[in-house]
Amino acid sequence: MISASPPSCVRDGKTRRLPVRCPFCGHPDLKVVDSRDSEVGEAIRRRRECLECGQRFTTYERIETVPFYVIKKDGRREDFDPPKLFGGLKKATEKRDISPERLQAMVAQIESELRRTGRVEIPSADIGEMVMSRLKDLDEVAYIRFASVYRQFMDLQDVRGEIDQVLSSRQREKAPASRPR
Ligand SMILES: [Zn+2]
Numbered sequence: 001m002i003s004a005s006p007p008s009c010v011r012d013g014k015t016r017r018l019p020v021r022c023p024f025c026g027h028p029d030l031k032v033v034d035s036r037d038s039e040v041g042e043a044i045r046r047r048r049e050c051l052e053c054g055q056r057f058t059t060y061e062r063i064e065t066v067p068f069y070v071i072k073k074d075g076r077r078e079d080f081d082p083p084k085l086f087g088g089l090k091k092a093t094e095k096r097d098i099s100p101e102r103l104q105a106m107v108a109q110i111e112s113e114l115r116r117t118g119r120v121e122i123p124s125a126d127i128g129e130m131v132m133s134r135l136k137d138l139d140e141v142a143y144i145r146f147a148s149v150y151r152q153f154m155d156l157q158d159v160r161g162e163i164d165q166v167l168s169s170r171q172r173e174k175a176p177a178s179r180p181r
Contacts, residue, residue, distance in 0.1 A: 020048070020059050023100035027052035058101050060108040071123045074119065080114070080122070082107050089131065092146035097140050106134055140166050 017106055021028050027050050035046035044061045069077045089103045109132050114122055128150045135143040 014095070020054060022050035022055060023057055023104075024055040025050060025053040058104065060104055068120050068122060071121050072129060073124060078112070082111055085110070085127070085131070088146065088149070089135075089142075092135065092149070093139060093142040096142050098139055098142065102138075105137075108140075110134075136166070139144075140170075 022030060029051040030048045031051055032046050033049050033056065036046065045141055046059045046061065047056060048059055049056045067082050070080050071077055074125060086107045089106065090100070093103065110127065113130065115128070132143060132147055132150065135146050143166070144162060
């Protein structure tokens with residue numbers, strides 16, 4: 001049981017400690033109020049409290065097992081970078097009613113899902129699609145924002161097309177009618 005270990009054991013090299021800061025005010029002084037194994041794969045879930053602003057939030061610390069890489073569109077290979085993915089999600093959900101916790105959980109889920117595939121090299125397009133399918137269910141505005149950056153829409157016409165698609169799929173959900181083909 002990892003969660004039962006004293007904190008010093010967490011630094012034994014199996015776990016890479018990510019620099020944790022308060023997602024609300026950016027302060028680095030945090031108190032752990034609860035710690036347990038996560039139900040979402042190989043992460044330790046910690047409930048933390050910011051000593052500066054008093055906000056509570058959850059962090060997921062990953063146990064490094066097999067390293068895996070993201071293959072970019074231009075063929076470059078990069079380490080999978082959860083904080084970078086979180087940053088992209090944060091930007092896409094700016095001013096939407098979605099908590100940082102929810103986004104962190106999404107990043108952790110995507111990572112554990114990727115790990116379960118056992119693949120060592122994962123095309124960035126696959127990760128983008130995983131994010132988009134989740135955002136689509138969560139928040140349409142965030143989805144459009146993420147998709148517009150991720151898919152690099154060439155012009156407003158493309159954005160418009162994506163919005164129409166979202167709207168028409170919502171219509172279909174409300175009234176499942178057969179559409180002319
Ligand atoms: Zn804070």
